[in-house]
Amino acid sequence: MSIAAPSADQMLAPPAAWYLPVGRECEVFRHAMTAGLPLMVKGPTGCGKTRFIQHMAETLQRPLITVSCNEDTSATDLLGRHLLIAGETRWSDGPVTRAVRSGAILYLDEIAEARADALVVIHSLSDHRRELFLDRTGEKLTAPTEFMLIVSYNPGYQRSLRELKPSTRQRFIALNFDYPTEDQEITIVSTESAVETSVAKHLVQIARKVRHLTELSVMESVSTRLLVAAGKLIVAGVPPRLACLTAIAEPLTDDSDARQAIRQVIDLTI
Secondary structure (H helix, E strand, C coil), rough: CCCCCCCHHHHHHCCHHHHHHHHCCHHHHHHHHHHHCEEEECCCCCHHHHHHHHEEEEEEHHHHEEECCCCCCCCCHEEEEEECCEEEEEEEEEEHHHHHHCCEEEEECCCHHHHHHHHHHHHCCCCCCCCEEEECCEEECCCCCCCCCCCCCCCCHHHCCCCCCCHHHHCCEEEEECCCCHHHHHHHHHHHCCCCHHHHHHHHHHHHHHHCHHHEECCCCCHHHHHHHHHHHHHHHHHHHHHHHHHHHHCCCCHHHHHHHHHHHHHHHH
């Protein structure tokens, strides 16, 4: 049996970012892109939202422009601004404008953190118009069919800070992400960190126990991302308990009682 040699494109194309589907999210993503629908991904920190977007962009061989939003993110930051370059005033596109012009996938991470004027910018991109208005240049850009708008949102975290308005939420279809099942999380941790499966199982057990300690004064619980970090430290030679303290307990909280409770879980599990 002969095997055809890979094409030049296949040889040059890097493998897509590894991602373990936990449902039909990949199918929904493809259909949303085909239909020109904006997408919202919801879920706790470190559960795989950003990795999923990266995986789909690379799988579909589409350019990805990511913006990590914060309380200072303004409409100007997203659209662009006039800059003084070599003694001349020139317009410089922001990430949203670049994504629309190039037909890229635009990912606005933690969109609820952005300022209100920044949220208004995406309204015309997230409805039937699929248009972007640049007041400072007088341009109106129509997004090409390849363009896709994606935002992420952490409902649990945002309840204590900012909420997305219903008028914004209802412009998107939505995928809800949560921590994987135990078996899925073991696979993710062992694959991502290269730690032995038996050790990954203990790390996941720690996470699941801590997630059930509802009395802890922490805003976020143990993410899969932290478990991967602990696994990488262990592979690098750090003693397992120290790796867990450094990668799990310390990043989660500064509260001494909460840290002690997490440390007890670690000592009893690994």
